[in-house]
Amino acid sequence: MKELALMKGNEAIAEAAIRAGVDGYFGYPITPQSEVMEYLTLQKPEERTGMVILQAESEIASINMLYGAAGTGKKVMTSSSSPGISLMQEGISYIAGAELPCLVVNVVRGGPGLGTIQPSQADYFQATKGGGHGDYHLIVLAPASVQEMADFVDLAFNLAFKYRNPAMILSDGLIGQMMEKVELPPQKERVTTFDQSWVTTGKTDDRERNIITSLNLDPDRQYEHNLKLQEKYKNMEQDVMFERIACDDADFLLVAYGSSARICQKVVEVARGRGKRIGLLRPQTLFPFPTREIAKLSRRVKAIMSVELSAGQMVEDVRLAVKGKVPVYHYGMMGGKIHSPDDVLHAVEEKFMGGF
Amino acid sequence: MDIKEIIKPENLVYKRTPLMTDATLSYCPGCGHGTIHRLIMEVVEEMGIQQEIIGIAPVGCAVLAYEFMDVDFTEAAHGRAPAVATGIKRLWPGKFVFTYQGDGDLAAIGTGETIHACNRGENITIFFVNNGIYGMTGGQMAPTTLEGMRSSTTPYGRNSTAMGPPYKITEMIAQLPGTYYVTRQSVHKPGPVRKAKKAIRIALEAQKENKGLSFIEFVSNCNSGWKMTPVDSNIWMEENMFPFYPMGDIKVEGKLVKN
Numbered sequence: 001m002k003e004l005a006l007m008k009g010n011e012a013i014a015e016a017a018i019r020a021g022v023d024g025y026f027g028y029p030i031t032p033q034s035e036v037m038e039y040l041t042l043q044k045p046e047e048r049t050g051m052v053i054l055q056a057e058s059e060i061a062s063i064n065m066l067y068g069a070a071g072t073g074k075k076v077m078t079s080s081s082s083p084g085i086s087l088m089q090e091g092i093s094y095i096a097g098a099e100l101p102c103l104v105v106n107v108v109r110g111g112p113g114l115g116t117i118q119p120s121q122a123d124y125f126q127a128t129k130g131g132g133h134g135d136y137h138l139i140v141l142a143p144a145s146v147q148e149m150a151d152f153v154d155l156a157f158n159l160a161f162k163y164r165n166p167a168m169i170l171s172d173g174l175i176g177q178m179m180e181k182v183e184l185p186p187q188k189e190r191v192t193t194f195d196q197s198w199v200t201t202g203k204t205d206d207r208e209r210n211i212i213t214s215l216n217l218d219p220d221r222q223y224e225h226n227l228k229l230q231e232k233y234k235n236m237e238q239d240v241m242f243e244r245i246a247c248d249d250a251d252f253l254l255v256a257y258g259s260s261a262r263i264c265q266k267v268v269e270v271a272r273g274r275g276k277r278i279g280l281l282r283p284q285t286l287f288p289f290p291t292r293e294i295a296k297l298s299r300r301v302k303a304i305m306s307v308e309l310s311a312g313q314m315v316e317d318v319r320l321a322v323k324g325k326v327p328v329y330h331y332g333m334m335g336g337k338i339h340s341p342d343d344v345l346h347a348v349e350e351k352f353m354g355g356f
Numbered sequence: 357m358d359i360k361e362i363i364k365p366e367n368l369v370y371k372r373t374p375l376m377t378d379a380t381l382s383y384c385p386g387c388g389h390g391t392i393h394r395l396i397m398e399v400v401e402e403m404g405i406q407q408e409i410i411g412i413a414p415v416g417c418a419v420l421a422y423e424f425m426d427v428d429f430t431e432a433a434h435g436r437a438p439a440v441a442t443g444i445k446r447l448w449p450g451k452f453v454f455t456y457q458g459d460g461d462l463a464a465i466g467t468g469e470t471i472h473a474c475n476r477g478e479n480i481t482i483f484f485v486n487n488g489i490y491g492m493t494g495g496q497m498a499p500t501t502l503e504g505m506r507s508s509t510t511p512y513g514r515n516s517t518a519m520g521p522p523y524k525i526t527e528m529i530a531q532l533p534g535t536y537y538v539t540r541q542s543v544h545k546p547g548p549v550r551k552a553k554k555a556i557r558i559a560l561e562a563q564k565e566n567k568g569l570s571f572i573e574f575v576s577n578c579n580s581g582w583k584m585t586p587v588d589s590n591i592w593m594e595e596n597m598f599p600f601y602p603m604g605d606i607k608v609e610g611k612l613v614k615n
Binding site for chain 2: 024074
């Protein structure tokens with residue numbers, strides 16, 4: 001029987017983490033994602049599954065606790081919001097360099113700096129282009145509903161372990177705070193079924209010592225390591241995920257993820273009611289990015305608009321996919337203000353005018 | 357007994373622990389790091405816990421510690437070793453976890469992680485090597501650099517008014533209820549080496565019993581950074597470092613020791 005609940009997105013992530021059999025959570029409070037750790041501690045997961053929860057003294061500490069624990073092959077995660085994620089970038093770079101699987105949840109708020117506690121999608125560059133120092137990428141998942149907040153936890157761990165790479169759920173204050181009906185996943189056993197040959201849990205007689213490090217003083221070795229990482233990022237393309245909404249006969253295409261995609265769904269509905277054939281491509285993975293799908297669609301639509309709660313970040317990747325074949329526009333509010341379907345419709349009519 | 361007799365295996369009274377790898381130490385000749393590495397590995401061997409122990413290497417001279425100690429290792433970002441150790445220990449409470457850190461790593465950039473791991477009473481062991489200087493980056497001022505002491509960033513000597521005075525983080529963390537055993541040792545002579553080894557044993561035994569955090573500071577030399585011969589650096593250390601960083605136990609079995 002389906003187990004349904006009405007929950008906030010942040011709570012859904014926490015509940016899904018327990019049910020996914022996550023071994024450890026290390027975090028530090030920050031609005032608008034504090035419910036994740038609050039919910040976890042209230043649920044006594046140490047009794048439910050044996051999951052460890054620890055409130056660290058800073059985001060710097062929590063990401064490094066994650067680094068240590070991830071190196072032992074356990075399923076571990078943290079969550080934070082934009083300023084806290086910025087603090088974690090050093091650790092995330094080490095985790096990517098050392099090729100450790102783990103999950104980082106970013107419930108994005110407006111910036112730069114302390115910014116605002118209201119929703120934003122202005123951390124797209126940071127999430128998809130690396131974020132810290134060095135050539136690396138995270139696997140980035142973009143949930144657009146409370147349901148996907150729950151579903152993407154297990155998915156993120158599967159991808160993280162598949163590629164031995166940190167994964168990020170890139171949400172925002174809107175998806176994190178809003179309540180929706182969610183079908184909860186079944187409780188998984190808290191056991192690790194992934195390859196454990198590389199973990200640091202004590203050197204047994206049957207193997208050499210394992211070392212978790214991102215240090216290669218020899219440039220030839222570091223070069224080889226970088227080539228291997230790049231190969232891995234390229235392979236991730238096979239796991240690209242997206243949703244096509246009314247794209248088949250579309251003359252004009254919107255590209256939006258997360259909360260903006262929810263708003264754009266309404267835009268498509270209203271526009272179609274007015275006889276305007278608009279479609280929506282919703283990336284569910286931002287890295288890997290649905291470049292091929294956008295390129296394919298760009299051959300048949302007249303124009304494309306990337307709708308984001310930012311000054312225009314994902315639009316750059318859309319343009320790279322389209323390669324100038326059709327005009328690519330950006331529309332989006334910043335700083336915690338959220339565009340309404342009417343705002344987007346107005347922008348669509350303005351930009352796509354003459355095409356209708 | 358002549359030399360041929362002495363070197364017979366049955367007559368050997370001491371040999372290198374197999375837990376030290378064959379890799380050539382990257383430390384400067386005369387430096388104390390190699391001795392401290394060896395002592396830790398000797399205790400790990402004697403306790404038979406090689407399969408149960410995970411080390412955390414720092415950023416600093418000991419960044420490559422995992423090349424020399426034949427146990428599982430994680431190399432941490434600068435100063436973050438106590439947080440990395442916490443993450444491992446919380447998920448593997450039955451394992452032994454230790455960090456190996458220098459003064460810049462532990463007492464400057466990693467102060468927050470050090471104090472909070474100690475305060476939570478993480479059941480880990482922290483080995484803290486204090487040589488009063490940033491060795492690896494070329495001898496810059498550390499938080500532990502003595503008043504008036506020259507370094508590459510205090511070429512005219514450390515001026516406490518402008519740069520702040522050196523501080524004793526070991527005495528600070530001893531005040532925290534989470535620390536169980538806090539001691540200050542050195543490895544510059546045979547006597548201190550034996551004492552230091554005993555301290556390492558106490559620390560790891562305490563971890564076995566889940567007593568809380570044990571913390572050993574080794575006041576050590578940096579002949580390269582101090583620009584002295586190894587012998588001179590040891591004499592200088594005794595005359596200048598030891599009065600400010602006095603040897604001995606600071607906290608035993610969770611209770612502060614009155615000196």
